[in-house]
Amino acid sequence: MRAAVFHRPGLITVDERPDPRVLEPTDAVVRVVRGCVCGSDLWYWRGLSERGPGSIGHEFIGVVEEIGSAIDGLRPGMLVIAPFAFADLACPNCQWGATVNCVHGGLFGDGTIDGGQGEAVRVPLAETTLVPVPGTSWSDAELASFLALSDVMPTGHHAAVSAGVTKGSTVAVIGDGAVGLSAVLAAHRLGAERIVALSSHADRQVVARAFGATDIVAQRGAEAVATVLEMTGGIGADAVLECVGTQEAMETAAAIARPGSIVGGVGVPHGVMPATALFGRNVGWRGGPAPVRIYLPELLEDVLGGTIDPGRVFTYETDLDGVVEAYRAMDERRAIKSILRVSEP
Amino acid sequence: MRAAVFHRPGLITVDERPDPRVLEPTDAVVRVVRGCVCGSDLWYWRGLSERGPGSIGHEFIGVVEEIGSAIDGLRPGMLVIAPFAFADLACPNCQWGATVNCVHGGLFGDGTIDGGQGEAVRVPLAETTLVPVPGTSWSDAELASFLALSDVMPTGHHAAVSAGVTKGSTVAVIGDGAVGLSAVLAAHRLGAERIVALSSHADRQVVARAFGATDIVAQRGAEAVATVLEMTGGIGADAVLECVGTQEAMETAAAIARPGSIVGGVGVPHGVMPATALFGRNVGWRGGPAPVRIYLPELLEDVLGGTIDPGRVFTYETDLDGVVEAYRAMDERRAIKSILRVSEP
Incomplete structure (x- = not known):
């Protein structure tokens, strides 16, 4: 697959990467439909926050392609929203409302795991992390609002x-x-x-x-x-x-x-x-970092009901090949937030 | 009257000061029964926090001696607990639970108003500040616990x-x-x-x-x-x-x-x-600084009921003339907290 890779401040390229596969029974593989650039990604881009090289982007929605044997509530073909952190919702921190501090969890696109600015992602703890979206077809505006629920709106x-x-x-x-x-x-x-x-x-x-x-x-x-x-x-x-x-x-x-x-x-x-x-x-x-997974259901309900449209924050659209321009548009304040059209549901 | 006066770090003396009088209809004059030294007073004593010269001490209990014409709920002879800040309980900050930030309030013993390390105090906004203690006679241990309700226990x-x-x-x-x-x-x-x-x-x-x-x-x-x-x-x-x-x-x-x-x-x-x-x-x-006046009634009830004895923090006792020794005992960690026996109820 192809994915954006952060090398150093100011240098991100779209590279060939290994196709994600199910490694643990609790994993799912998700084909990315939409990804985007976070304000915190810009800190890396600008060299103001440190991070190692590797896949980048922690916000995405996509379609489930493959599931591990322990997964019950997800099926291939489902459209899902990924919170920026994966979590088991069972550990003491999750139970206390701090899912980003899940003792078995982690962050997408941190250099050690696939990021949302790419074609596909292996999602650990998929069943307790991913939130399926009901329905079978959605407008671009709806997809943008679903994507906003992966981080920016719950934040x-x-x-x-x-x-x-x-x-x-x-x-x-x-x-x-x-x-x-x-x-x-x-x-x-x-x-x-x-x-x-x-x-x-x-x-x-x-x-x-x-x-x-x-x-x-x-x-x-x-x-x-x-x-x-x-x-x-x-x-x-x-x-x-x-x-x-x-x-x-x-x-x-x-x-x-x-x-x-x-x-x-x-x-x-x-x-x-x-x-x-x-x-x-x-x-x-x-x-602190938002417990997106906890907030997601109620916010999704309001998006589906049409009472909120958080996707309006995306004012620049490009595809995966345009990822560098997506960063630049935000860095130069030409865009509030950049969305990447990676595939269709 | 006589009262402790802060001159500069390391120099506190007991001086003759004007007898407090009712200046506003909402004032009361309280004869101090017990006062004490706060950890924050020690910061001034050590020169680690700045303050101007003047009366010092913001914790006291005492007997009402005189009341202004607008006061209804207090009578001369009542034993009262003074929170370290006076407040009207009516301003937007008091209503929001921040009585120390009362827009008409202030702090006792800040150099501009009488302090609790002295024989008497003019108490502004007395009716909404002072909390009367029911009963007619109290043990030394009870008086110490009432005094602890002026600051340290509610804090x-x-x-x-x-x-x-x-x-x-x-x-x-x-x-x-x-x-x-x-x-x-x-x-x-x-x-x-x-x-x-x-x-x-x-x-x-x-x-x-x-x-x-x-x-x-x-x-x-x-x-x-x-x-x-x-x-x-x-x-x-x-x-x-x-x-x-x-x-x-x-x-x-x-x-x-x-x-x-x-x-x-x-x-x-x-x-x-x-x-x-x-x-x-x-x-x-x-x-932040505790809204003592808000917490006082429930804590007083428990002191009167004998379920808490916050006065146990006082491990050194002296009188007003011994005030410098009261500071020293705390400064040198010989005492947890020093109580001043100023008069009897």
Whole structure:
């Protein structure tokens, strides 16, 4: 098969790789239908996060081609959504809601296992990892929304759940990348009354509005803090969703979260947490890699019901051969998020 | 009146100060019965935290001497417990559970208002701040436990509540100062099944055991982490209560908290939060200055009912003239916490 291979920052090629096969009775092989590029892949591309060479991409949907002997609930031909991490849902961490920390689990496309930016993937722990999609034919828009459920939408949802967003909440979302926009949609879905999106890009503001943002703050840093505090009577937002991970973003989050609230943080931290501000304001911080598998069923139900369309974050499409351009489009902010059309269901 | 006055690190004297009077209709004047020294006072004494000169001490119980015209629920002669912060319980922050961040509130003994290490205190917002103690006579042990409710016990409770301690929890408590020991008691009170106290001092281990600790880990740093992980099947504790605030304590907390759990942090942070470890393990962090006034009624009920005796953290007693020795005893770890006998009820 052919798959994108990360060699070093700035060098990804589409190479011939061994066809995935069932190695364990709990494995399945999935032919990739759609893959995409994650903001965290860009950190590797830019050389800002370390990783070894090998297959890349941890988001994909596809069709089951082959199953191991221990698998009961999957059949060849099924369309499935793969969470970015595989997990057994049985270990103490999974039982505690942290499926990404599954003691028998792992991450797709980390250099040691097939990635989603390729033609096929061996999926370990397939039965507890993959979520089948009902139906037999789907529009491109539906496929894009299913794909968004493999990471970006549940990650936004994780920020909202971690921050305790509930009906009537006033929410501030930091970051207008695909995760931040998904967090807007998640907050809206959970019934937030007011959603302030901190976004300085016109194209992203449009999606933020479409996803439920009631207010846009285009400023950054101290100016953004002053504006959000003014909008909230000097108190701050009931829930802040931090979807960036830079030091400025973390400091902004701590400053605009109302005392006693929780920041839902899903931006991989690349700075120093503002410990003193958080402590003094009694602001908590929760988050991490999203337990996608746990959130997937309820989010899929809403996609199938047509009440959310998280696939709108994909604004650039190409095929597997265009994978480098998919990275570049995001790196240069020409695209919010790039989708790879690898095959058809 | 006479009161302890902080001049600079290492210099506290008992000086003559103006007698407190009712200045606002919502004020009360309280004659101090017992005061004490907080771990955070020691940071000033040692010059590790900044503060201006003036009255010091934010923990006290006393007898109401005079009330303003707007006060209904207090009468001269009542024994009252003062939370370390005064608050109106009506502002948006109080309503959100963050009474220390009351927009009309403040802290006793911060240099601008009377402190608890003195003979009397003007208490602003007295009706919503002070909690009367029922009864007419109390033992010294009861008075000590009432005093512990002004800060240290509710602070330990805040750690436990913030971390989500519940019936059956496995809890690890970092810090064997008065707050850490109170956190042990709070976790026990909330029904924790296993309570691991990280404590290296024999005298404190005795109190930890008496307060409900089931296990003692006397190691620190990486050794303590390895031991707690081993005790918890490699997974970590359901809830970690961080009652120190140093960088080592924060790192230990992040390492021994199970994925998906929350660290309840009440140690004032004096280090860098381990952002990457917290994020990667999906471990949250909540805490800050405790909303004592909110917790006080339920804790007082248990003290009056004899089910908790938080006053056991006081292991050194002196009078107001001995205040410097009260600091020294704690600074040199001869005392867990020092109580000042200022007057009788």
